[in-house]
Amino acid sequence: MSGGSKDLKDLASLLRQGATMTSLSCPKCSSPLFRLPSGELWCGKCKKRVVVVREGATAEAFTPIVLNNLENTLLMKIEELNSLISKESDPEKVGDLGKVLLNMLENLSRVRRLLKSGD
Numbered sequence: 101m102s103g104g105s106k107d108l109k110d111l112a113s114l115l116r117q118g119a120t121m122t123s124l125s126c127p128k129c130s131s132p133l134f135r136l137p138s139g140e141l142w143c144g145k146c147k148k149r150v151v152v153v154r155e156g157a158t159a160e161a162f163t164p165i166v167l168n169n170l171e172n173t174l175l176m177k178i179e180e181l182n183s184l185i186s187k188e189s190d191p192e193k194v195g196d197l198g199k200v201l202l203n204m205l206e207n208l209s210r211v212r213r214l215l216k217s218g219d
């Protein structure tokens with residue numbers, strides 16, 4: 101049994117329900133996303149709800165979005181620490197900041213491992 105024709109049927113039924121095709125694409129399979137009458141985004145291929153985390157970017161709902169947010173937060177903090185370290189002249193403070201930075205980088209690699217294993 102081929103899944104292709106079923107996908108098409110699902111697509112047709114989505115459109116019948118009033119869903120509209122958007123210019124956004126699924127973060128997982130790159131299929132175009134549909135906007136349901138309820139306003140939610142839907143990937144017809146993954147059969148999953150997709151949420152927009154920030155303008156222009158999409159992420160799957162449920163756990164991966166939490167991890168994605170965490171990854172972004174860590175990246176932001178790492179950037180902040182990096183600029184703090186570059187402005188700091190006290191070696192002791194640089195050392196302290198460096199320790200925090202190392203901790204952040206470890207967390208980041210953990211989050212990235214989790215994001216990978218979630219696939």
Ligand SMILES: [Zn+2]
Nearest residue numbers: 126129143146
């Ligand atoms: Zn998809």
